[in-house]
Amino acid sequence: MKTLLDKLWERHVVASRNGYDLLYIDLHLVHEVTSPQAFEGLRLNDRKVRRPDLTFATMDHNVPTREIWNVTDQIAQKQMDTLRMNCKEFGIELADLDDERQGIVHVIGPELGLTQPGKTIVCGDSHTSTHGAFGALAFGIGTSEVEHVLATQTLWQKKPKSMGVEISGVLPKGVYAKDIILHLLKTYGVAMGSGHIIEFYGEAVSRLSMEERMTLCNMAIEGGAKAGLIAPDETTWSYLQNRHYTSPKVTDLFTDKGASYDTSIHIDVSHLAPYVTWGTNPGMGVRVDEVLPPVTDENEDRAYVYMGLKPGQSVSDIPVQHVFIGSCTNSRLSDLEEAALYIKGKKVREGVRALVVPGSKAVRNAAMAKGLHTIFIEAGFEWREAGCSMCLGMNPDQVPNGEHCASTSNRNFEGRQGKGARTHLVSPAMAAAAAVYGKFVDIRKEEYREAVSYA
Numbered sequence: 001m002k003t004l005l006d007k008l009w010e011r012h013v014v015a016s017r018n019g020y021d022l023l024y025i026d027l028h029l030v031h032e033v034t035s036p037q038a039f040e041g042l043r044l045n046d047r048k049v050r051r052p053d054l055t056f057a058t059m060d061h062n063v064p065t066r067e068i069w070n071v072t073d074q075i076a077q078k079q080m081d082t083l084r085m086n087c088k089e090f091g092i093e094l095a096d097l098d099d100e101r102q103g104i105v106h107v108i109g110p111e112l113g114l115t116q117p118g119k120t121i122v123c124g125d126s127h128t129s130t131h132g133a134f135g136a137l138a139f140g141i142g143t144s145e146v147e148h149v150l151a152t153q154t155l156w157q158k159k160p161k162s163m164g165v166e167i168s169g170v171l172p173k174g175v176y177a178k179d180i181i182l183h184l185l186k187t188y189g190v191a192m193g194s195g196h197i198i199e200f201y202g203e204a205v206s207r208l209s210m211e212e213r214m215t216l217c218n219m220a221i222e223g224g225a226k227a228g229l230i231a232p233d234e235t236t237w238s239y240l241q242n243r244h245y246t247s248p249k250v251t252d253l254f255t256d257k258g259a260s261y262d263t264s265i266h267i268d269v270s271h272l273a274p275y276v277t278w279g280t281n282p283g284m285g286v287r288v289d290e291v292l293p294p295v296t297d298e299n300e301d302r303a304y305v306y307m308g309l310k311p312g313q314s315v316s317d318i319p320v321q322h323v324f325i326g327s328c329t330n331s332r333l334s335d336l337e338e339a340a341l342y343i344k345g346k347k348v349r350e351g352v353r354a355l356v357v358p359g360s361k362a363v364r365n366a367a368m369a370k371g372l373h374t375i376f377i378e379a380g381f382e383w384r385e386a387g388c389s390m391c392l393g394m395n396p397d398q399v400p401n402g403e404h405c406a407s408t409s410n411r412n413f414e415g416r417q418g419k420g421a422r423t424h425l426v427s428p429a430m431a432a433a434a435a436v437y438g439k440f441v442d443i444r445k446e447e448y449r450e451a452v453s454y455a
């Protein structure tokens, strides 16, 4: 009797010592921010990249999404130039700014078919957990570990505990995977998964598209887990068809009946509502139809001060001056399609600045082929190039001090979107509606949604 985690782990152990296992790494994804010192380390030690063919690099964090070539920040320029030079010197494939495959590392891996069930996948980036949606053992690593993987294609790890999160029920209309994870974080806290790898399963998970599953696993890390996992099924295999890289079909990647998790949780999402975060960690959220909660500790007190909000206010009292639809959590085609349903034929409210930033060039092109960019632009949104953009303040897209942003990203920490920026994490549909009304509305009500389907 084995869990999915047991199976993935065992198949990659090449040596064991003092409670640690040396894991073989099947795919190493690289971006410009966390790789420069790792390559420098190789050079200093006169080492090569062991498996350039299992390594793939892209540019995302620093990319200026308004004019992709107009890099004004010197550190950004240096990091991008360094990645170019390193990829050339060490023979690694790079999706550079002019490459059709460029985009946020966690968006392009799956879309190219590099992300495959049964693989071990690492990247110097915490949201590597996203790839777990395919039944891959995928987690973020630090820069010294990036160097170790580049040099050896292996990594020493201690096996984490397993957590099973069963999600049953059918999601109501206007409620998404984003709301499931925000609900879990609110209910069980941002340390819920600490020391664990979370496997999500159950009726509601089976019904999610691959893109929604990625949203769920993307934010497993915000619950303190090392990774998120979902067993591959027909939805997974059909997503993987006709990708650039072909995935072999593996049939035994699931938790055996009778196997048990170290920790188990069960939720039912039949009555779940859209969520909005009011505070400074992703667990500080409320349902759209609730009022902001009373203060129970110092952190919450500080969060209220930072956010300029008060307990007892209703969610619709929160002013929204910025809207960001993007990030590795919610910038895929279906996210943009869902958002478009709430703005078609409407206008962004005066005083609101709204951005749509597709997660990759491929998403951008696919959206344009469907005419989505026209819907966004006509409504008053800025239609951008692919990159991390306003998800974090590493490029020109920032939220000014003291202003509020409805954001489809995954982190609402102090200063995350710029100094003094006030972030509210929501689904793409909630963000789109907030752009139109300048506040959060309950998108479950039919009146907010255009009766069009892009399916």
Ligand SMILES: CC(C)[C@H](C(=O)O)[C@@H](O)C(=O)O
Pocket: 033, 034, 061, 124, 125, 126, 127, 140, 392
């Ligand atoms: C820059 C990078 C190291 C960082 C991460 O690891 O997650 C970033 O992607 C983030 O989302 O905060």
Ligand code: SF4
Pocket: 060, 061, 104, 106, 125, 127, 327, 328, 329, 387, 388, 391, 392, 409, 410
């Ligand atoms: S989109 Fe945001 S969370 Fe994702 S990799 Fe980029 S900065 Fe990190």
